[in-house]
Amino acid sequence: MYSNMLIKNGHIIDPSQGIDGIGDILIEDGKIVRIEQKSGSLEAKKKKNNDFRTSELPNFQIIDASGLYVIPGLVDMHVHLREPGFEYKETIKTGTMAAVKGGITSVCCMPNTNPVNDNKTVTEFILRKTYAEGSCYVYPIGAITKGQKGEELAEMAMMHEAGCVAFSDDGRPVMSSLIMRRALEYSKALNVPVISHCEDISLSEGGVMNEGRLSAQMGLRGIPYASEDAMVARDIILSELTGGRLHIAHVSTEGSVRLIRQAKERGVRVTAETCPHYFTITEDEVKGYNTNAKVNPPLRTQRDVDAIKKGLKDGTIDVIATDHAPHHRDEKLQEFDKAPSGISGFETALSLSLRLVYEGILTMSQLVEKMALISARILGIDAGTLKVGFDADIAIVDINKEFKVKSENFLSKGKNTPFEGWVLKGMPVITICKGKVYDWRQNE
Amino acid sequence: MVMAKELLNKKDMERIISRIAHEIIEKNKGTENLCVVGIQRGGVHLAKRLANRIKDIENVDIAVGSLDISLYRDDIGIRKEQPVVRKTEIPCDITDKKIVLVDDVLFTGRSIRAAMDALMDFGRPAQIQLAVLIDRGHKELPIRADYVGKNIPTSMSESIEVQLEEEGLEDRVLLQT
Amino acid sequence: MKDLVGIKELSRNEIELILNTASSFKDVLRRDIKKVPALRGKTVVNLFFEPSTRTRTSFELAEKRLSTDVLNFSVPTSSVVKGESLFDTIKTIEAYGVDFIVIRHSSSGAPHFIARNVIASVINAGDGINEHPTQALLDAFSIIEKKGSLEGLNIAIVGDILHSRVAKSNIYLLSKFGANIRLIGPPTLIPDMADHNVEVFYEMDEGLKDADVIMMLRIQMERQGKGFFPSTMEYFKNWGLDMRRLKLAKKDAIVMHPGPMNRGIEISSDVADSGQSIILEQVTNGLAVRMAVMYLLSGRGENV
Numbered sequence: 001m002y003s004n005m006l007i008k009n010g011h012i013i014d015p016s017q018g019i020d021g022i023g024d025i026l027i028e029d030g031k032i033v034r035i036e037q038k039s040g041s042l043e044a045k046k047k048k049n050n051d052f053r054t055s056e057l058p059n060f061q062i063i064d065a066s067g068l069y070v071i072p073g074l075v076d077m078h079v080h081l082r083e084p085g086f087e088y089k090e091t092i093k094t095g096t097m098a099a100v101k102g103g104i105t106s107v108c109c110m111p112n113t114n115p116v117n118d119n120k121t122v123t124e125f126i127l128r129k130t131y132a133e134g135s136c137y138v139y140p141i142g143a144i145t146k147g148q149k150g151e152e153l154a155e156m157a158m159m160h161e162a163g164c165v166a167f168s169d170d171g172r173p174v175m176s177s178l179i180m181r182r183a184l185e186y187s188k189a190l191n192v193p194v195i196s197h198c199e200d201i202s203l204s205e206g207g208v209m210n211e212g213r214l215s216a217q218m219g220l221r222g223i224p225y226a227s228e229d230a231m232v233a234r235d236i237i238l239s240e241l242t243g244g245r246l247h248i249a250h251v252s253t254e255g256s257v258r259l260i261r262q263a264k265e266r267g268v269r270v271t272a273e274t275c276p277h278y279f280t281i282t283e284d285e286v287k288g289y290n291t292n293a294k295v296n297p298p299l300r301t302q303r304d305v306d307a308i309k310k311g312l313k314d315g316t317i318d319v320i321a322t323d324h325a326p327h328h329r330d331e332k333l334q335e336f337d338k339a340p341s342g343i344s345g346f347e348t349a350l351s352l353s354l355r356l357v358y359e360g361i362l363t364m365s366q367l368v369e370k371m372a373l374i375s376a377r378i379l380g381i382d383a384g385t386l387k388v389g390f391d392a393d394i395a396i397v398d399i400n401k402e403f404k405v406k407s408e409n410f411l412s413k414g415k416n417t418p419f420e421g422w423v424l425k426g427m428p429v430i431t432i433c434k435g436k437v438y439d440w441r442q443n444e
Numbered sequence: 445m446v447m448a449k450e451l452l453n454k455k456d457m458e459r460i461i462s463r464i465a466h467e468i469i470e471k472n473k474g475t476e477n478l479c480v481v482g483i484q485r486g487g488v489h490l491a492k493r494l495a496n497r498i499k500d501i502e503n504v505d506i507a508v509g510s511l512d513i514s515l516y517r518d519d520i521g522i523r524k525e526q527p528v529v530r531k532t533e534i535p536c537d538i539t540d541k542k543i544v545l546v547d548d549v550l551f552t553g554r555s556i557r558a559a560m561d562a563l564m565d566f567g568r569p570a571q572i573q574l575a576v577l578i579d580r581g582h583k584e585l586p587i588r589a590d591y592v593g594k595n596i597p598t599s600m601s602e603s604i605e606v607q608l609e610e611e612g613l614e615d616r617v618l619l620q621t
Numbered sequence: 622m623k624d625l626v627g628i629k630e631l632s633r634n635e636i637e638l639i640l641n642t643a644s645s646f647k648d649v650l651r652r653d654i655k656k657v658p659a660l661r662g663k664t665v666v667n668l669f670f671e672p673s674t675r676t677r678t679s680f681e682l683a684e685k686r687l688s689t690d691v692l693n694f695s696v697p698t699s700s701v702v703k704g705e706s707l708f709d710t711i712k713t714i715e716a717y718g719v720d721f722i723v724i725r726h727s728s729s730g731a732p733h734f735i736a737r738n739v740i741a742s743v744i745n746a747g748d749g750i751n752e753h754p755t756q757a758l759l760d761a762f763s764i765i766e767k768k769g770s771l772e773g774l775n776i777a778i779v780g781d782i783l784h785s786r787v788a789k790s791n792i793y794l795l796s797k798f799g800a801n802i803r804l805i806g807p808p809t810l811i812p813d814m815a816d817h818n819v820e821v822f823y824e825m826d827e828g829l830k831d832a833d834v835i836m837m838l839r840i841q842m843e844r845q846g847k848g849f850f851p852s853t854m855e856y857f858k859n860w861g862l863d864m865r866r867l868k869l870a871k872k873d874a875i876v877m878h879p880g881p882m883n884r885g886i887e888i889s890s891d892v893a894d895s896g897q898s899i900i901l902e903q904v905t906n907g908l909a910v911r912m913a914v915m916y917l918l919s920g921r922g923e924n925v
Contacts, residue, residue: 117630127674217629219729219751219789289730333708335728513644515659515916526622527637528919529645529913537721 003030003435006057010065012037014072015369016385017328025070026057027392030435035386061437063430065396071368073105073136073393073433074350075375075384077166078195078249078273078321081107081138083342084125085114090326090413092126095346097190098412099440100135102346103395103428106376106383107136107324108171111143118143118154120162127163136433137393139165139381144183144194148172153182160190165379168195168247171296173274174202176233184244190381193271193378198256199223199297200232208337210283210298214274220336223298229255236263238268247378248272250323254307261316265401267406270369271378272311273319277343277418279308285418291332291339293418295325313361319375320367322349328412344414348405350397352419354426357399364399396430403427447621451596451604454615457577460593461490463495464575467591477570479541483559484530486510489610490577496547499602506527506592509534510544516558531563539567544591548578548606553587578617580604624736624743625914627752635792636758642913643762643906649686650909658917660687663903665721666714669695670747673725675880676746676756679904680723683911692719707731707736715739721915742918744900750784756879757790759910761798762833763903767875771798777861779805779868780887781849783812785811787879788838792817803828806860809849825860832870837862837878840887855887863889867897875899876891 007025012035014020076099082090099107109126110118117126123140130138142164142401143154148171156167167187173196174180180196187194204227205262211222232248236259239246251257251274260272279296282302285293293299304383311317325342330338353371356362362370376384383393407415431438445454452460472478482491490509495508545559549563560572575591580598596619598604603620607613622635632641649657665684669677675692684691694714708728714722722743724732727750736743739804747753761771768774776795782788782804794819795802804811805823805828811821822828829835840856850856867876876888876898884890 004886213816216814217789217816219749221750221785289733330706330708333706335707335726335734336730337728403815515649516655517659525920526917529642529916530639531645532648561658565652565657 001029001273004028004057004059005061005063005432006246007063007065007070007394007396010068010070012070012386013364014386015365016072016387017371019386025386025394027432029068029213030392032386032388032392033391035074039362040091041111041261046242064397067398068429069364069397069399070211071397072384072386073395073431074103074371075106075373075379075381076104076322076324076346077319077326077375077379078170078275079107079109079346080112080326080441081109081126082326083113083129084122086385089328090382091133092129092138093135094413095324095326096130096133096135096138098410100431100433101411101428101440102322102348103350103397103431104322104346105136105393105395105431105433106139106143106381108139108379109163110127110141110168112148112171113157114276117141117159117390118145118146118148118166120155120158123159123162123164123167135436136385138397139163139168139379140318141168141195142334143167145179146170148178150174150179153179156186157190157262160192164192164411166193166195168197168249170197172193173197173199173231178237179253180235181238181242184238184242184246186406188244191245192380193245195247195249196231196235198235200227200230202422203227203230207298208294208437209286210300212283212301213285214286218289220286225253225255225300225304228297229259230254232256232259236260236268236270239263240266240268243269248296250275250278250312250321251308251317252278252300252304252361254304257307257311261311261314264316271318271374272316273375274317275310275321275323276288276345276349280352281306281418283427288422289336290418291334291336292343292416292420294336294339294341295323295343296341309356309361312356315362318370319378320349320353320370324414326412327416329415332416339379342414342416343418344407344410344412344416346412347410348419348424350395351403351424351427354399358425391430392435394432395428396432397426398429399426401425401427401429448605449621450616451578451619452594452617457593457615457617460577461493461497462615465494465501468494468544468573468575469492469498469502469571471573472603475504475506477541478544479507479509479536479538480546481511481534481543482512482545483545483555484512486606486608487546487613488533489608490548491546492576494544507535511562513558514554516587518554518558537567538563538569541568542571542573542613544573544575546575548577549604550574550580550587550589550592551581553583553585556587557585560610577606578604584591622918624732625754625918626732626736626743628747628754628757628790629752631754633797636761636797639758639910639913639917640762640765642917643758646916647906647909649912650905656686656688658688660689660919663689663690663720663919664718664764665689665723665915666692666694666717666719667746668711668714668722668724669693670724670726670731671696671747673747675904676725679907680911682745683908683915686908687912689721689914689915692717692903700819707734711735711739715741720919744914744918747786749786750774750789751786752790753786754790755788755907755911755914757794758914759903760836760877760879761794761908762906762910763767763877763899764875766902766906767899768833771795771800774800774833775803775806776800776834776836777803777830777832778836778838779828779862781810781840782806782814782838783810784841785838786900788836791836792819793858798874803832805829807850807856825866826869829869832874835862835870835874835876837876839879839881843881852894857886860888861887862892864891867892867895877903879903
């Protein structure tokens with residue numbers, strides 16, 4: 001293990017400091033101590049001798065990042081690690097390892113474990129387990145209500161003190177407007193966001209895919225876009241009423257993007273995320289009753305995909321998260337309506353998101369903002385940056401490397417991906433996290 | 445390359461039909477209780493020709509039927525092509541009738557076995573006789589024809605093609621090697 | 622063709638082949654001896670995860686008339702109630718060496734799931750609210766028997782189209798053959814089928830005008846009170862078929878129903894028993910069509 005290292009000649013992207021150019025990063029004791037830019041900034045041009053002499057650094061591991069991008073480790077604010085309770089799907093150990101392989105160095109795990117993370121004992125368990133077995137940083141998200149039942153507020157302040165960085169009843173939306181109002185009000189004291197999985201379950205009841213012609217044709221019950229849009233509208237209005245911080249999880253519809261854009265224009269304290277599958281694929285993937293394309297909210301239409309891309313470009317959608325939702329093979333090997341929803345997303349997220357850069361929708365720097373910096377800021381955690389003094393959580397990315405998605409090679413226990421067999425361009429080749437260097441090229 | 449050799453021409457076929465018609469009348473001592481049934485597809489047209497010829501000779505109408513044997517075959521599941529079930533029309537009650545089954549080519553005998561089984565499901569004929577245009581040998585079952593147009597010894601790799609005017613072709617029989 | 626999972630998956634040629642073959646089987650059914658040895662030695666399992674009397678009986682008789690060995694596997698006696706997954710159930714059944722699996726299941730797509738995972742031929746006998754292909758085939762067969770062809774006919778399908786797999790399969794089939802399809806029912810029970818050349822009528826009288834064929838669907842009682850329609854009385858008043866409404870259609874219009882009927886709810890008794898009703902003929906044709914499907918699948922020809 002090396003905690004002293006020099007990353008040489010990489011193309012450094014760090015939107016927190018406005019860095020976008022070739023340079024070196026010096027790391028001592030797992031912390032960033034110096035960045036030297038060789039081009040791309042005025043400051044770099046002023047300096048003459050800005051190259052490190054490797055001979056002066058005898059105990060340093062030298063990483064040659066020529067031709068590669070060096071970016072802050074990604075911050076994934078929406079994941080399911082399944083522990084405690086569903087260790088057959090994923091554990092903190094396997095989940096964090098898979099995250100690191102995807103270039104992700106901080107994750108926020110949703111509370112729908114068993115028991116539910118609705119009290120500090122569970123929060124502490126997750127953090128202890130992470131300390132012992134986690135490969136990356138884990139920031140738990142506490143439940144808004146006890147047992148995610150939507151009835152009584154959970155002990156948010158105590159969980160916050162124990163380490164929860166946000167609150168959500170993910171997957172079991174708070175249907176009572178009154179409880180949601182209270183949650184948004186109460187969370188103001190903690191200055192943490194309330195993350196809302198926006199779904200009016202009375203409209204989506206029994207639904208297993210996007211409602212429309214395809215669902216009619218496949219004989220599957222649909223989830224209308226209105227189920228999401230109606231809740232987004234309600235939560236925005238409640239955020240406006242209370243002044244509480246609202247974060248909309250996994251935006252999947254054109255209507256949500258429109259409502260969030262309008263809310264931001266009015267100055268509502270709302271942020272929003274989407275996931276790679278919502279801007280990459282449509283409901284067509286469900287054809288043939290493919291349970292690996294079953295996800296909630298469901299994959300929508302090309303119109304929605306286009307609107308989400310536009311929302312990412314104009315800043316309406318702040319964050320790209322994975323909603324990594326691993327399931328056991330046997331659970332997906334079922335009738336479509338019985339199979340659980342979810343996509344194992346850690347190990348394809350960055351590669352899928354890089355497509356936005358190739359398509360000219362985002363710059364590399366904007367992508368890093370959405371996958372690291374902004375999520376860290378929303379959560380108030382020290383991550384998503386390469387600033388001197390911060391932990392050296394870094395992803396080194398080869399944006400030209402092509403690879404074929406093979407779920408059997410996933411480090412996650414969840415092999416449930418609709419991207420099986422896709423050829424993707426760009427992947428993390430080295431991840432540095434918690435002072436450890438993982439070189440993924442060695443395993444080939 | 446497939447080489448085709450003409451075994452019978454139109455004239456030959458007319459003579460054969462005529463001779464078999466006479467043989468049928470002779471063997472059955474007339475046409476009483478006689479019914480001619482052609483096996484789909486080639487046998488059906490030949491059965492009609494035979495019945496017409498018998499009528500020319502004896503001046504009586506005899507019943508002509510067609511029989512599809514697909515449902516009685518023993519090779520379902522090992523055949524490559526999709527089975528097509530054609531028309532079966534048995535014009536009379538066959539019980540106690542003398543049935544002349546007509547087919548174009550007698551080869552392994554399996555089609556005839558199937559045809560007899562199919563026929564039995566319609567009743568209990570007094571007798572079943574068999575008339576074929578070509579007997580090419582290689583029988584796999586103890587079946588022989590009562591009336592044969594022409595015996596043509598063949599090898600397994602060869603095939604016999606019977607072309608008929610009723611199917612829009614010129615009357616002839618080809619041997620393909 | 623290995624399986625029959627839905628009409629959607631069939632080409633017009635394949636449907637025509639099935640209907641032509643069914644016509645030969647209908648001849649067989651007219652004979653004294655109605656059984657043929659076509660599928661002797663083959664084994665069929667009827668896997669019914671939903672209660673069914675008609676369809677199961679029809680399949681079973683069709684199977685017996687083709688000389689197959691028939692195995693019935695229905696839910697209350699099976700290990701499914703013990704929590705076995707569908708995957709394990711079909712793998713177990715496959716281990717018996719069956720050649721056909723006829724399946725009815727409440728989950729749409731269950732036959733597709735099975736077909737992907739077994740070597741045996743899978744026949745969909747109704748999946749969720751997706752399809753019931755053999756019913757549509759027998760309906761088409763029955764219409765052609767009466768009307769000669771499907772092209773250009775005005776065919777009204779009336780009732781709970783949203784939850785009806787019979788209606789869905791019929792829509793897919795009829796649209797492939799150029800029929801004018803009219804969907805009639807309350808807006809809450811009509812799905813978006815605009816890709817299949819249908820016309821929607823909420824007003825039944827209007828939709829029945831000049832109809833050649835009226836297909837009535839069974840109304841499931843459990844839909845009332847779930848917000849789809851307020852009461853069966855109101856339903857019959859607006860979308861039930863009685864003699865007055867039948868007269869709006871063409872004089873020689875035929876009335877069909879997949880059964881079992883709710884007399885007085887979607888169809889009045891005098892209509893159901895009238896000369897225009899071909900409901901019982903549908904049952905006979907069901908046998909011929911199912912025999913044809915099984916026979917053709919056993920051939921698994923590559924050239925269709």
